[in-house]
Amino acid sequence: MGAEQLVLAVSTVVVALRPHPETGRLTLWLPLVRRIREPYRGMWALPGEPLRPEDDLATSARRTLERTTGLAPHYLEQLYAFGAVDRSPAGSGEDRVVSVVYWAIIRADEDARAIDGENVEWFVADEAPHLAFDHDTVLAYALARLRAKMGYSAIAHAFLTDEFTLAELRQVYEAVLQRPLDPANFRRQVLASKRVVPTGRHLSGTAHRPPALYRLAVPIPSADPARVVAAGHPEQEELT
Amino acid sequence: MGAEQLVLAVSTVVVALRPHPETGRLTLWLPLVRRIREPYRGMWALPGEPLRPEDDLATSARRTLERTTGLAPHYLEQLYAFGAVDRSPAGSGEDRVVSVVYWAIIRADEDARAIDGENVEWFVADEAPHLAFDHDTVLAYALARLRAKMGYSAIAHAFLTDEFTLAELRQVYEAVLQRPLDPANFRRQVLASKRVVPTGRHLSGTAHRPPALYRLAVPIPSADPARVVAAGHPEQEELT
Structure with missing residues (x-):
């Protein structure tokens, strides 16, 4: 030494x-x-x-x-x-x-x-x-x-609890990326990605049309090597 | 110690x-x-x-x-x-x-x-x-x-030289992912991604309709921290 x-x-x-x-x-x-x-x-x-x-x-x-x-x-x-x-x-x-x-x-x-x-x-x-x-x-x-x-994974959800509104999810993206996102486009893109599913519940204690609550369709994949190896290729997007 | x-x-x-x-x-x-x-x-x-x-x-x-x-x-x-x-x-x-x-x-x-x-x-x-x-x-x-x-980056191109045919690029994907890809779908997806651009040249020494040669539109982004910091967010996909 x-x-x-x-x-x-x-x-x-x-x-x-x-x-x-x-x-x-x-x-x-x-x-x-x-x-x-x-x-x-x-x-x-x-x-x-x-x-x-x-x-x-x-x-x-x-x-x-x-x-x-x-x-x-x-x-x-x-x-x-x-x-x-x-x-x-x-x-x-x-x-x-x-x-x-x-x-x-x-x-x-x-x-x-x-x-x-x-x-x-x-x-x-x-x-x-x-x-x-x-x-x-x-x-x-x-x-x-x-x-x-943020662009290719579900990592935004690590900032949220299990149930969230699409407005809360958009606010996470806006806060991390530091720019405003169009609410209608964002909603369309998120729903098209099939990453989130409605829970059937709504945010309580608010206006007469309370926003719907969503949850992640599948949990955020772990980046831990042992779990990545066990799970296959969680981040892989579909190529046909 | x-x-x-x-x-x-x-x-x-x-x-x-x-x-x-x-x-x-x-x-x-x-x-x-x-x-x-x-x-x-x-x-x-x-x-x-x-x-x-x-x-x-x-x-x-x-x-x-x-x-x-x-x-x-x-x-x-x-x-x-x-x-x-x-x-x-x-x-x-x-x-x-x-x-x-x-x-x-x-x-x-x-x-x-x-x-x-x-x-x-x-x-x-x-x-x-x-x-x-x-x-x-x-x-x-x-x-x-x-x-x-392979699904969200240009890493496939690290296996290829600067000029390549779309068939060569598809063969890299097929070899790494270990499954056949439909040539027409693959061609459509790759061209839609705008990740590659035609060089205007064609593969020489082949048949009477030689395939077109392409190159990457922008080089594979470096994963080196100093370069990532200097370049901004190269992997970030567009959200509107």
């Missing part, structure tokens, strides 16, 4: 939809942790920890989610492993860190409350401060992948 | 399309390496190596591709990081290994020739022997992801 040690860390990009403080429109938020050690002391970073010998990668990500939000994951997926040689500042005497990054999505009905309190703060994702290490790139990549995945 | 060391390895699933030895039909092949050390001595495994201090993750994957096939990558993408606690046999005294797995796609016009000769052998991917470690799961996941990605 050389003097430099390789450290494997697991970081988690946790996203939730909350109103923007100025516009009031739903937008992506995420919790960041203020660094209390060098390098980058005082800067914000994605929450995470070094991998412990007894932990699987996802176990570590689950612990970070719990410590940061008090929640167990409904949706947790491995995003990417970041391992550029120069991720820690040269000459800082720091170990080389390779980070496996997960993302977690918090549902509308979940209330996040940090367990290790004062160092955690929530930010509007697209207005996050300059982050420590290469976390600017990690965050930008996570947001780009989330937005890309 | 405890007695057990954490080792980070980079393995690469290299795939190419070649005729099946019995049916003659195009199918996926991949190179495997016979293990010359315990654990799993004598068994086949995915090619790879421990991450070197001076290497980025992709640099390591590129070296494995070159050592195994003599080729530089046209298409190289990070697949997943595998880090279950029990990946190495318990009590073997082995270090704990976390593997970041890449996949590489070899084009039809490339001739793979291993540099570290005798320990490398090519297998039909769906008929590979039982592999060392958790490499059965890794390989099955790589194949499932490749097949899923």
Whole structure:
């Protein structure tokens, strides 16, 4: 072994939809942790920890989610492993860190409350401060992948509870993609995709024509390799 | 530090399309390496190596591709990081290994020739022997992801040269998905997707009505995080 040690860390990009403080429109938020050690002391970073010998990668990500939000994951997926040689500042005497990054999505009905309190703060994702290490790139990549995945997967439903109106689903798309969608076109496209089915129930306590409630036709496919292998090819679209 | 060391390895699933030895039909092949050390001595495994201090993750994957096939990558993408606690046999005294797995796609016009000769052998991917470690799961996941990605991305083109006929493109889909596709439907779907454009040229040296040659309208988007961030959301499909 050389003097430099390789450290494997697991970081988690946790996203939730909350109103923007100025516009009031739903937008992506995420919790960041203020660094209390060098390098980058005082800067914000994605929450995470070094991998412990007894932990699987996802176990570590689950612990970070719990410590940061008090929640167990409904949706947790491995995003990417970041391992550029120069991720820690040269000459800082720091170990080389390779980070496996997960993302977690918090549902509308979940209330996040940090367990290790004062160092955690929530930010509007697209207005996050300059982050420590290469976390600017990690965050930008996570947001780009989330937005890309909205187009070809059921990932939008990770933000919703089991029953939802088509207006609520559209608001998720609008909030993540940051642009308005035509309600009639959206409704037509979603129903044509056959991804959602009506539950037969309606939203209660509202006007004299309460909107219909829908649910996913099939659950969001897991991205966990063992389950992907067991399930066949869940993401595959039909070619004739 | 405890007695057990954490080792980070980079393995690469290299795939190419070649005729099946019995049916003659195009199918996926991949190179495997016979293990010359315990654990799993004598068994086949995915090619790879421990991450070197001076290497980025992709640099390591590129070296494995070159050592195994003599080729530089046209298409190289990070697949997943595998880090279950029990990946190495318990009590073997082995270090704990976390593997970041890449996949590489070899084009039809490339001739793979291993540099570290005798320990490398090519297998039909769906008929590979039982592999060392958790490499059965890794390989099955790589194949499932490749097949899923055929449905919503331009990845099929990584198997082809810059100019191709629609029949060649269909043969790639048929070989990867392992089922015949209706030529007229396929042609209609591909042209409707606007993913390919005619070059104005035709395949030479053939019959009196030589088929038209096409090229990709835009290159296959890179999955490298820095490029994804720079490019915006390349995989995102249109929602109106």
